[in-house]
Amino acid sequence: MLTSICGINWGDEGKGRMVDLLSRDFDVVCRYQGGNNAGHTVINDKGRFILNLLPSGILREDVVNVMGPGMVIDLKHLCGEIQKLREGGIAVSPENLKISDKAIITMPYNVLQDIMEEDRLTKATGKPYGSTRRGIAPVYADKYMKKAFRMGELLNTELLYKRLPDIVEWKNMTIKAYGFNPVTVEEMVAYFEEYGKPLAKYVTDTGVYLNNANAQGKNIMFEAQLGALRDIDYGIVPYTSSSSTIAAYAPIGAGVPNLKLSNSIGIMKAYSSCVGAGPFTCEYFGDKAEKLRDLGGEYGAATGRPRRVGPFDVVASRYGIRCQGADEIALTKLDVLDSYEEIEICTHYTLNGKVIDEFPFTDVLDECKPVFEKVKGWNCDLSHCRTVDDLPKEALDYIRLLEKLCGCKISYVSVGAERDAYIKMR
Numbered sequence: 311m312l313t314s315i316c317g318i319n320w321g322d323e324g325k326g327r328m329v330d331l332l333s334r335d336f337d338v339v340c341r342y343q344g345g346n347n348a349g350h351t352v353i354n355d356k357g358r359f360i361l362n363l364l365p366s367g368i369l370r371e372d373v374v375n376v377m378g379p380g381m382v383i384d385l386k387h388l389c390g391e392i393q394k395l396r397e398g399g400i401a402v403s404p405e406n407l408k409i410s411d412k413a414i415i416t417m418p419y420n421v422l423q424d425i426m427e428e429d430r431l432t433k434a435t436g437k438p439y440g441s442t443r444r445g446i447a448p449v450y451a452d453k454y455m456k457k458a459f460r461m462g463e464l465l466n467t468e469l470l471y472k473r474l475p476d477i478v479e480w481k482n483m484t485i486k487a488y489g490f491n492p493v494t495v496e497e498m499v500a501y502f503e504e505y506g507k508p509l510a511k512y513v514t515d516t517g518v519y520l521n522n523a524n525a526q527g528k529n530i531m532f533e534a535q536l537g538a539l540r541d542i543d544y545g546i547v548p549y550t551s552s553s554s555t556i557a558a559y560a561p562i563g564a565g566v567p568n569l570k571l572s573n574s575i576g577i578m579k580a581y582s583s584c585v586g587a588g589p590f591t592c593e594y595f596g597d598k599a600e601k602l603r604d605l606g607g608e609y610g611a612a613t614g615r616p617r618r619v620g621p622f623d624v625v626a627s628r629y630g631i632r633c634q635g636a637d638e639i640a641l642t643k644l645d646v647l648d649s650y651e652e653i654e655i656c657t658h659y660t661l662n663g664k665v666i667d668e669f670p671f672t673d674v675l676d677e678c679k680p681v682f683e684k685v686k687g688w689n690c691d692l693s694h695c696r697t698v699d700d701l702p703k704e705a706l707d708y709i710r711l712l713e714k715l716c717g718c719k720i721s722y723v724s725v726g727a728e729r730d731a732y733i734k735m736r
Contacts, residue, residue: 321584322608330352341376343535357399389508392407414461457477467506478495539629549586576630606646625667637718639719655685660681692705
C-alpha cells in the first residue's frame, strides 16, 4: 500500500500528528519535498517533538524513514534535529534513516540570499513574501539552474571540492550586489566538513530501497510538508513554497516515479490557519482572531510566528481536496472549537458582488470577500471522546456538514494532540 498524507490548505494542518498516529500501520515513512521551512509537532509518550526535516515516522522504533530526492536539506539543521531526538530518547541510525543521494543541500549562502531578499522587499515595498528566511527559494533556484550540491556528493568530497570554487564565485556576484561581504570557499568547506561528514553514512539510493520495499509488500507512507495552497504550481503564488506539495508528486519526490499511489489522505483543520504573507480570504481580526489563535496554540512550529486564523473555508478546502486527489480526510483540532456556542463557516466568496464557489486566481483573491454562515456549537469538552457515539450531536453535525460541503468523507477526527486523542469515524 502506497499512501500519501498531504495538507489540504495553507499548511500547519496537523500532518505530523496524523503521520505519527497512522505510521503504526506502515513500514516506511518518506518525506518527498521541502526543507526546514515548516515544522511538524508531535506529542507522544516520550514527549513533545518538533520535526522540520525528519519524517514523523522517526518517532516509531520499527519504522524506516526516508528523505527523498525532492527535499532540500540544511546539513547543520539536520544534525541538530538528530541530536535533539537522541537527547529525547529517540534512536536515529542508518537502519531507520535513509537520505537520498539525489536530495539537494541547502547552503549557508542560500540562507543569506533569502534573508537579503526579504529585507530588501521589506525596505523597498513593505511587502515581503513572508519567507521563513531559511534559504528554501534560493536553493530550489540553484537546483533548477543546475548549480546545487547533492547529498551523494558527500561520498566523494574530492570531486565536490573541485566544483565548489566556481559556484562560490558565481554566488558571490549576487551577494555583493546586495552590498554584503562575499562568502569564501574555506567557509563552505568547513560547513561540509563539520555537518556533512556525520550525515554521509545515511546517504543511499532511496529509489532502490523503496522499490525493493514495495516489491516485498511493505506499506509505504509519503509525508508532505505544507499544504495545497503553498504548492509552487497550484498555490497562492508568489506566497507559496518552492516545491510541489501535491500528493501526485510524492512518488517522484521520493525517488520512485514508477510507482503509483494507492490512497491519498488529506489533512485539514476544523478551522483555518495561515502563517506568512499572502491572501487569506476568511481571516479573522481583532478579538475574534486572538481568541481562536490562543485556543488553538497557533504559532509556527518552524519560526514561532503567530499564525493568521479564521473559520473553516469551504472554497479553499474543496480546491485543496481536488488538487491533492484526496480519497479521505483527517480533520484535526476539532476540540479547539469546544467553547463556541456558535461556529462560523466560510461557505462562499463574493467577487465584485457576485457569489463564487471556485477558488480563484491568486491576483483577485485580495478582492474576494468571505460569506459566513453560522451553525450551533457543542460548547463542551471533546477531549475525552474516542468513538462516534461519544460525540455530542452538534459536533457530529458539524463534521457531517463539512463532509457534505467539501464532497469528501472524513475518516479521522482528532480531539487532542496525544496519540490516542482521535476518533475513527468509519
